[in-house]
Amino acid sequence: MYYIGIDLGGTNIAAGVVNEEGKIVKSGSVPTKRERNHSEIIKDMAELVKNLISEAGLKNEDVAYIGIGSPGAIDSKNGVVMYANNLNFRMVNVREEMKKHIDLPVYIDNDANCAGLGETKFGGAKGAKNSLTVTLGTGVGGGVVIDGKIFGGTHNVGTELGHMVIVRDGEQCSCGRKGCLEAYASATALINQARSAVARNLDSKILELANGDLSKIEAKTVFDAMHAGDEVAAKVVDNYLEYLAEGIANFINIFEPEVIAIGGGVSRQGDFILVPLREKVYKRVYGGVTPPVQIKAAELGNDAGIIGAAMLGAQY
Amino acid sequence: MYYIGIDLGGTNIAAGVVNEEGKIVKSGSVPTKRERNHSEIIKDMAELVKNLISEAGLKNEDVAYIGIGSPGAIDSKNGVVMYANNLNFRMVNVREEMKKHIDLPVYIDNDANCAGLGETKFGGAKGAKNSLTVTLGTGVGGGVVIDGKIFGGTHNVGTELGHMVIVRDGEQCSCGRKGCLEAYASATALINQARSAVARNLDSKILELANGDLSKIEAKTVFDAMHAGDEVAAKVVDNYLEYLAEGIANFINIFEPEVIAIGGGVSRQGDFILVPLREKVYKRVYGGVTPPVQIKAAELGNDAGIIGAAMLGAQY
Numbered sequence: 001m002y003y004i005g006i007d008l009g010g011t012n013i014a015a016g017v018v019n020e021e022g023k024i025v026k027s028g029s030v031p032t033k034r035e036r037n038h039s040e041i042i043k044d045m046a047e048l049v050k051n052l053i054s055e056a057g058l059k060n061e062d063v064a065y066i067g068i069g070s071p072g073a074i075d076s077k078n079g080v081v082m083y084a085n086n087l088n089f090r091m092v093n094v095r096e097e098m099k100k101h102i103d104l105p106v107y108i109d110n111d112a113n114c115a116g117l118g119e120t121k122f123g124g125a126k127g128a129k130n131s132l133t134v135t136l137g138t139g140v141g142g143g144v145v146i147d148g149k150i151f152g153g154t155h156n157v158g159t160e161l162g163h164m165v166i167v168r169d170g171e172q173c174s175c176g177r178k179g180c181l182e183a184y185a186s187a188t189a190l191i192n193q194a195r196s197a198v199a200r201n202l203d204s205k206i207l208e209l210a211n212g213d214l215s216k217i218e219a220k221t222v223f224d225a226m227h228a229g230d231e232v233a234a235k236v237v238d239n240y241l242e243y244l245a246e247g248i249a250n251f252i253n254i255f256e257p258e259v260i261a262i263g264g265g266v267s268r269q270g271d272f273i274l275v276p277l278r279e280k281v282y283k284r285v286y287g288g289v290t291p292p293v294q295i296k297a298a299e300l301g302n303d304a305g306i307i308g309a310a311m312l313g314a315q316y
Numbered sequence: 317m318y319y320i321g322i323d324l325g326g327t328n329i330a331a332g333v334v335n336e337e338g339k340i341v342k343s344g345s346v347p348t349k350r351e352r353n354h355s356e357i358i359k360d361m362a363e364l365v366k367n368l369i370s371e372a373g374l375k376n377e378d379v380a381y382i383g384i385g386s387p388g389a390i391d392s393k394n395g396v397v398m399y400a401n402n403l404n405f406r407m408v409n410v411r412e413e414m415k416k417h418i419d420l421p422v423y424i425d426n427d428a429n430c431a432g433l434g435e436t437k438f439g440g441a442k443g444a445k446n447s448l449t450v451t452l453g454t455g456v457g458g459g460v461v462i463d464g465k466i467f468g469g470t471h472n473v474g475t476e477l478g479h480m481v482i483v484r485d486g487e488q489c490s491c492g493r494k495g496c497l498e499a500y501a502s503a504t505a506l507i508n509q510a511r512s513a514v515a516r517n518l519d520s521k522i523l524e525l526a527n528g529d530l531s532k533i534e535a536k537t538v539f540d541a542m543h544a545g546d547e548v549a550a551k552v553v554d555n556y557l558e559y560l561a562e563g564i565a566n567f568i569n570i571f572e573p574e575v576i577a578i579g580g581g582v583s584r585q586g587d588f589i590l591v592p593l594r595e596k597v598y599k600r601v602y603g604g605v606t607p608p609v610q611i612k613a614a615e616l617g618n619d620a621g622i623i624g625a626a627m628l629g630a631q632y
Contacts (some may be wrong), residue, residue, distance in 0.1 A: 073605045085607040130470045146462065153572025154446050155606035160569040163602045165562050167484045168495075175602050177565070179484075246481050249493070254478040256469025266583065286479045286491050289389045289399040290471035 002058060004066040005310030006050050006103070007111060007302075010034050013041075015048050016303070017056045018310035019064075022122030026305060027055035037094045046101030058156050064242035065105035067312035068094060069114030069305040073157045076109045078314065082157075107312035111305050113159070114148045115263065115298075117141015117315070118308025123299040124261035133298055134161055134248070136190075136264035140182040141176070143308075149315055152157035162186065166218065166246045187219040187266055190236070194222045197236045205230035221267050241273060245280030252285045252293045263298030270297055317372060320382040320420070321366050323427060323618075326402035329357075331617070333372045333379075333567045334626035340619060342372035348625050359360030360419030381421035383628035385430030385621040386411060389473045391632065392425045398473075399623065417522055423628035427621050429466045429475070431614075432459015433578065434624025438616040441579035448573050449614055450477055450507075450564070452580035453462070455490070456498040459624075460571065465631055482562045500559035503535040506552070510538045518520045521546035539585050549632050557589060561596030562595030568601045568609045579614030586613055 006015040013032050020276050024041060030048050049066055053059070061316070069115045071082025079095025081087070083281035095106040109117075116125075116133035125131035135141040142161025152158055162182030163175050170179025171189070183189055190288055195214050198207045205225040210216040225233035248260060266273060285293070300307055317342070322331040327555050348357060365382055369375070371446035388400025395411025397403070402596050409420040424462035425433075432441075432449035432590040444463055458477025468474055477496030479491050486495030487505070499505055510533050514523045521541040526527045526532040543550035564576060582589060594611050599611070616623055 038597060073603060083603075088488050103463045146467065151462065154574045154609075155572065155607050157603050158568075158570060158572025158601045163569045164480070165482055168482055168559070168562055170484070177600055226525070246484055250480045252474075253479045253515070254474060256474025258470045284493050287389060287399075288474045290473050293470075 001064050001103050002056070002062050002276065003064050003310035003313065005114075005306035005308070006049070006068045007114070007274045007305035007309065008032070008045065008068055008070045008087070010071065013045050013048060014302075015045075015052055016310065017052050017058065017095070018307055022084070022307050022311070023119075024306060026052050027135055027306070028052050028055070032086050032087070037101050038087075038089050039097060042094060042097040043101055047099055048275060049102060060102075060104060063104055065313045066098065067114070067309035068100070068106065068108040069309040070094070070108055070113035070135065072109050073155070074108055074110045074153070076107065079106055079108050081108070097121060098315060104184060105313070109150060109154065109309070109312055110152065111314070112143045112150055114143070114308035114312065115141065115300075115304035116145055116308065117150055118300050118304040118306075118309055119261045119263065120145040120148070121311050122307055123304060124263075124296045125259040128258040129247070130255065130257040131243040131259045131261060132161070132251055132255060132262045133263055133304070134251070134254035135298070136187055136244075136262065136266045139185060140151075140186045161251065164247065164250060166243065166250065176198075181243070181247040185240065185247055187264060190219050190240050190266065191217055193240055194236050197204060197232050197315055201232045204232035206233050206236075219265055223272070227272075236277065237273070241277050241280055243285060245277055248277070248281045248295065249284035252281065259292055261296050261298040261306065263305065267297040317380050318372070318378050318628035319380050320368065321430075322361060322382065322384045323430075323620035323625065324348070324360055324361065324384055324403070325427075326387065329361050329364060330618075330622060331361075331368055332622040332626065333368050333374065334623055338434075338623050338627070339506045340555070340622060343622070344367050344368050344371070347351040348403070350403050354403070354405050355413060356582055358410060358413040359417055362414055365418060376418075376420060379420055381423060381629045382414065382418070382421065383430070383625035384424040385427035385625040386410070386424055387427050389471070390424055390426045391425065392472055396425050397424070413549070419630070423625070423632065425466060425625070425628055426451070426472065427466065428457035428459045429468055429472075430459070430562065430624035430628065431457065431616075431620035432461055432624065433466055433627055434616050434620040434622070435459070435577045435579065435614050436461040436464075437627050438623055439620060440579075440612045441575040444574040446571065446573040447575045447577060447579045448477070448571060449569055449579055450567070451614070452560075452578065452582045453503050455504070458503050458577075477567065478565060479604070482559065482565065482566065497563040498558070501556065503580060506535050506556050506582065507533055507599075507612060509556055510549070510552050513548050517548045520548035522549050522552075524620060535581055539588070546592035553589070554592065557593050557596055561593055561600060564593070564597045564611065565600035568597065573609055575610045575612055577614040578618065579613050609624070
């Protein structure tokens, strides 16, 4: 049996035909053109699915269902996007709209929840009953799995893990509060921290690698400079990991999962960040009579959302 | 049918015979004398239960089971206290030890978890599928109920809600970290905050009510002074609620429960703290497309642990 997983993003709709082993056997994408009406976007999504099924040499009866990961607040029970800021969706019944175009069951959940489910079924948290996937990107996304199921809170709008204040009255966060983890531990935050450090240390290798242009600094630039022996970069990364560790230690004290999987581009640094991160976390966590929570890199990268969405059917 | 609930504390073992409606029909307590060997303490606990059953005019067959709320890290599945600092228990199989003295099924869980369960079944969070009970006492205790069941993490040592850093590099916490919620929002923290404020404002009513002795200030003293119109006290309470709100808003963003029940002596202030607290929390929480999380006072007071422990049997 096969499953369709869709990662409905603000820029692109990416989808894949996923097999029982969690492998994407056929994938494709179309631009979202998010300024359009939801009906048009959903019609394109259905067309993409039909094309993928056909390109994979399959028929509808070979596919168990379509799973969709969407940004925003999702009523998974009813298949409704209640609100998604970067899609202009308000109370859109995606399940019903999809059914107008294709005759397959449709499941939908929040995209960070899907990524967390994907990592738990087939990625960095594979085999864990309880896991957190913390994705460090433009923001900090959270996917929580408890007893093998997505945990989303009462109306599935919880696990906004990035919006936990760790520095009261700290950096302004996009959510309106000050000092959220997202304002310190997202890739965006790392870039801002690097820019500030470089402005005070113009001889840093970071600036050289960014061709002397502060606005060209990316997360990778900072790590590349660190690997090249730049002390400013090493300090920026160390400081960044201190904040991240503060947040991860909070999550461990709160959830005590088996595994925390760190996703996003930052996690591609592997042990360069995981080894110091673990040290910083373990000295902070409460207790110590049970096995330590494993801190690992997420493994599915950008496919986590598609693979997780393709596993939604067993969730409800 | 009746249930025995036990609140095994560092000072006293308190127990009650609880009926189907969650009412304690007979209660009693004996001193823990915690310096003793665990076998002696557990024997006393069993004796207390036997006496209560008899005093209530019941027989063993009228009692479904014994539920115990214990401090520390509890392996509920196996009935073992893995570690409890203020009892000197290390890997003590309480279930087996109890069975030596009394022939009834024995369940055991963490005391804060039991209090959360009690509040969810019969107290401030009654009827909620998902709830958090945050108890503001010497420390800040957390009891999390998800889908009607205690959530404790993988080895039941999670939901240490007081040990979430909200002020990085802030006040020293007993757990070793700096800036935990407990260091700002426990009753102990309120008292410390009041002492500092009074030391700068010796004409505060707080000091008068404490008979001029800083060390006599209690949480209630601060609230009494506030009610008597003391501005210093009002400021201390407002500042305290700011920190508490920061923590509660974090919990809402993380768990999105239906209800957060605030327990501990502070919660006896009712609307005097709940009204400003709600205002401070709601302006902080993420999103806003779903019904707001209710913030209520816990209702069972010191009985929450006994009543919750008496409900443990349906948990596993």
